[in-house]
Amino acid sequence: MPPAIPAVAEVEQRIDRVVETIAAKRPMLQSVVQPFADLYKERARLVCSLRAELNTPALDDFGGRLDDGAPLLSSLSLGILEPALSRAFVALMPVLKTGFPAMAGDFDRIMAAHGRGGLDLVTLADIYLGRTVTSHSDHPDEPPALGFVIHMALSAVLQALAPLLRAQIQEDSWHHGFCPICGSLPAISYLSKAEPLGSEYLVGGGGQRYLHCVLCGHDWRVHRNLCAVCEKEDTEMKLYFTVPEEPGERIDVCHHCHHYLPCIDLRETGTLPHLDTACVSLAHLDMLAQEKGYTPMVLMPWNTFQ
Ligand SMILES: [Zn+2]
């Protein structure tokens, strides 16, 4: 049976728990985490209403794509998602402007261009997904704010769709580092906690590794030492960054391609947090890894230090 879709209130509670934990443990990161927490709550509300109105028959019958090593949505024309994308774009803009005042001027210009009909959201989403090749010179003045808005609007739409598509994916049939649903890279990974095996003497070791898609939010299981970017398996992937007082939080690095990925070890931390918010709350480890010359797998506003 596919996992149940969490209600908005449950998502909000999980986001609040991350914020409360950070306020207690790393207060210097609270001002970084809070705007993302507010943004993810707004997105959760939007995902819920989009899910009710998205027309799924057009999405049926993606079976077989996975066998080719292509993600489910790779053959979907985003054109049918345009109304949802546009609604998400408009709905997220106020909370983006409030939470990220340094980019407010850019958000105003982007919104004005959208109002004039001067933004092709479908093409921009295709470019964001890497499905349309474009040279940087096509967009010489494109502000980072535009990429951020497109990411958020597209993530709201795909997070509404993803649970409807999960049934088409068999666990253990996908071994890539990119998402079987939308093809994006993970923003974070986690190791499962130990599962009781029905006897007080037998406890599963846990530690199975899952990647969490930065865009559609799908989680999929991979081999323990797989690098999601270069897909090499590093049996000596022992090198990671952590702080001694938080053994359940770390950053894994790849010796081959020098990318890194944050990881939460649920055997240490217990319950699964709201992963997108938890990701931002590990910005201190991002900084540590980048100081050592490693690059994040996905560039997001919280891990792009100037
Ligand atoms: Zn995805």
Ligand SMILES: [Zn+2]
């Ligand atoms: Zn690698």
